[in-house]
Amino acid sequence: MKRVHIYIGIIAALFCLTRSLPACAVDDQGRFVLVIDAGHGGKDPGAVNGKNQEKSINLNVALKMGKLIEENCKDVKVIYTRKTDVFVELYKRADIANKAGADMFISIHTNSAKSKAANGAETYLLGVEENRTSANLNAALEENKAILLENDYEAHYEGYDPNSPESMIIFEFMQNEYQKESLKMAQFTQNQMITSAKRPDRGVHQAGYLVLWKSTMPSILIELGFISNDAECKYLVSQKGVDEMSQSLYKAFCEYLDYHNKLLEKAVPTAQAIGNKGADRELPVYKVQFMSLKNPLKKNDKRLKAYASVNYYEEGGMCKYTCGDTTDFDAIQQTKKEVQKKYKDAFVIAVYEGKKISVKEAQQISQKFK
Ligand SMILES: [Zn+2]
Incomplete structure (x- = not known):
């Protein structure tokens, strides 16, 4: 038994x-x-x-x-x-x-x-x-x-x-x-x-x-x-x-x-423009951009819950949706792999002091803090 x-x-x-x-x-x-x-x-x-x-x-x-x-x-x-x-x-x-x-x-x-x-x-x-x-x-x-x-x-x-x-x-x-x-x-x-x-x-x-x-x-x-x-x-x-x-x-x-x-x-935070918040962090933040839409998603749209930390920023008249939010470059690569299962063209972006910067620049800044 x-x-x-x-x-x-x-x-x-x-x-x-x-x-x-x-x-x-x-x-x-x-x-x-x-x-x-x-x-x-x-x-x-x-x-x-x-x-x-x-x-x-x-x-x-x-x-x-x-x-x-x-x-x-x-x-x-x-x-x-x-x-x-x-x-x-x-x-x-x-x-x-x-x-x-x-x-x-x-x-x-x-x-x-x-x-x-x-x-x-x-x-x-x-x-x-x-x-x-x-x-x-x-x-x-x-x-x-x-x-x-x-x-x-x-x-x-x-x-x-x-x-x-x-x-x-x-x-x-x-x-x-x-x-x-x-x-x-x-x-x-x-x-x-x-x-x-x-x-x-x-x-x-x-x-x-x-x-x-x-x-x-x-x-x-x-x-x-x-x-x-x-x-x-x-x-x-x-x-x-x-x-x-x-x-x-x-x-x-x-x-x-x-x-x-x-x-x-209740659960979904109101999507914010990228420059408004999170600008107080010293290290560049990496995110995965996975979707670009003409209009923001409705609050109860389940795509907002598909991944962790879904958010958007506006650029060129489009709402660009991102997920993940980390200062760890390796971690964001993992997130990207996961997201690409559904959104093949997803890619990594970097944000520093409230502005979008190139990933290369972000990595250089990150290096300085090591
Ligand atoms: Zn039965």
């Missing part, structure tokens, strides 16, 4: 390492990117009750929710992990979101239980609850079993075994850097499902969902209700059910978007 735990500890440590890499992809138009994930599909029906299948309920609600957002939130880009009845591996769902540089990942599911009486909606974020109930644990275990239908699941989940409840221990080692935002979104969602769609409240919980673990952004997983409960199943497959559930998820998303935009406005 001990050896098993050491092994799990090692792979858990590896997870943490791979997860801590920064995700800095940004939508080119600065829009909020939402990924909607309809759980299961194709050869994987998810939970079933008679001829009713979870995959169809999830897809109906996902498409309707996405449509509402596309129609009403022009500054949001919606991406679906599937729009039809096809099988998509769990890691690929997360991959779609990661590659798109998504700001939020919402996975939609329908629950199932042995007891036909169990009903109600619940929302999950990644993690482990202190007083977790076996119901929470089982819900995650059941959903994670979808990977058994994948051709080579052993290759993609770092040894996670969906047949072993013990495997869930890996999630205890994890730190979720997006927990605050995920929790907010989960709370808005749960609240809307119980108030606007009038579903019985099973609360917000944490559990080890693989699809959430693989995605590197705030993420939640929704269990709309229980397909195993005949009355709830009937509601969820009805047009009324689909309409009410998607409406409630849409409203919750709007609340989150509002929260997100306000947060961004």
Whole structure:
């Protein structure tokens, strides 16, 4: 048993390492990117009750929710992990979101239980609850079993075994850097499902969902209700059910978007002209210039948060955006490499006593202080 735990500890440590890499992809138009994930599909029906299948309920609600957002939130880009009845591996769902540089990942599911009486909606974020109930644990275990239908699941989940409840221990080692935002979104969602769609409240919980673990952004997983409960199943497959559930998820998303935009406005310092501040430093300061625009970005534009210390200066009638802010020339070279992954033409500039000077001059001045 001990050896098993050491092994799990090692792979858990590896997870943490791979997860801590920064995700800095940004939508080119600065829009909020939402990924909607309809759980299961194709050869994987998810939970079933008679001829009713979870995959169809999830897809109906996902498409309707996405449509509402596309129609009403022009500054949001919606991406679906599937729009039809096809099988998509769990890691690929997360991959779609990661590659798109998504700001939020919402996975939609329908629950199932042995007891036909169990009903109600619940929302999950990644993690482990202190007083977790076996119901929470089982819900995650059941959903994670979808990977058994994948051709080579052993290759993609770092040894996670969906047949072993013990495997869930890996999630205890994890730190979720997006927990605050995920929790907010989960709370808005749960609240809307119980108030606007009038579903019985099973609360917000944490559990080890693989699809959430693989995605590197705030993420939640929704269990709309229980397909195993005949009355709830009937509601969820009805047009009324689909309409009410998607409406409630849409409203919750709007609340989150509002929260997100306000947060961004607070967090982003007002961009300043280069000469106004920071002129009191004795050493030249290096920055990476990565973008040149006719007009300054709006305060809530996420490109302002894509890198550390994003700022701009005006030159030749253009707003020139920079990031990084250091007197260390080697450090700025590193930053430049990072930024060039997204902005190929990014280059280093130097500022001294409130004025832009050539990098060569700056290095000469720096030398004097050594
Ligand atoms: Zn499911």
